[in-house]
Amino acid sequence: MTATPNDRPRRSALYLPASNERAIAKARTLPCDVVILDLEDAVAPEAKDAARETAIRAVAEGGFGHREVVIRANGLDTEWGAADLAAIAGSQADAVLVPKVNNPDDIARYNAALAGAAPAMQLWTMIETCASVGNLPAIAAMAETTRLSLWIMGTNDLAKEMRAQLTPCRTPFLPFLSMAVAAARAHGVAILDGVCNEFRDLDAFEAEARQGLMFGFDGKSLIHPAQVEPCNTVFSPSETDLAWARSVIEAFAQPENQGKGAIRVDGKMTELLHLDQAQRLIAVAERIAAAG
DSSP states (O other): OOOOGGGSOOSEEEEEETTOHHHHHHHTTSOOSEEEEESSTTSOGGGHHHHHHHHHHHHHHOOOTTOEEEEEOOOTTSTTHHHHHHHHHTSOOSEEEEOOOOSHHHHHHHHHHTTTSOTTOEEEEEEOSHHHHTTHHHHHHGGGTSSEEEEEEOHHHHHHHHTOOOOTTOGGGHHHHHHHHHHHHHTTOEEEEOOOSOOSOHHHHHHHHHHHHHHTOSEEEESSGGGHHHHHHHTSOOHHHHHHHHHHHHHHHSGGGTTOSEEEETTEEEEHHHHHHHHHHHHHHHHHHHHO
16 A cells, blocks of 8 residues: 555644743654644744744754654734744645634635645644634545645634533534544545643543544544553554454455455454455554554
8 A cells, every 4th residue: 555644643643832842852752643843822922933943943853753743833814824834834844734724715825825845745724613613524625626634623722712611521522523524534634633631630531532533533632742652552453453354354355255245254244344444454553563
């Protein structure tokens, strides 16, 4: 299988303040799949220009290994957004993450701001506004003509706009989570779940991560290094999953099952759609192993 940007493991995406050089140095040693150097929420207004320089320098210095390095910019409607986009476009970052996208026109604006970037640079966007929830299919469709390749749910900002309570079960947001996953999948956009604010109670974090896995997210965005290991565990195929996948693949490979659309595997009716799922699980496990 030829790897594409959306094929690579993105189980854990750790936000770090771009102004914190010690945190950036530590990120080079953590087992996260994605490092997000944040110029937006995590940086005070008076520190944003310096943080931009630190982020660009960190990307140029490298040392992140297999990890994707992403810079979250300030919005184009802020006084720092245009400078952020210009600097990131000229950097070696794997992607730029932009906030508060509301509609397809916003994607077009950000895509235009990256016109001079290397062809491989991706556009990632936050899904964190009430307006975006009503435009999910149209926003996702922009992946066909722009750099757009991944969404990250911004449940904290969405809760603020909705005036909703962000409880452990996330009940007010469940419809939006499933809608976002469906829209992303329809247009080949990868998608990560939002952050869990609880970083001291890792059992609570794991429960939320498993909820995200159940919805079909590729991984989860994180706010603390302690969340990386449990997140990787949740979003990696388990040995039970892999054993099932191997049995399905082996069963369909038997000569007597060639050309069949449905067979019995371990006493259960198994269709070609299950074979597709099994092959994907094995491919995911192989990519995780290859990434080290």
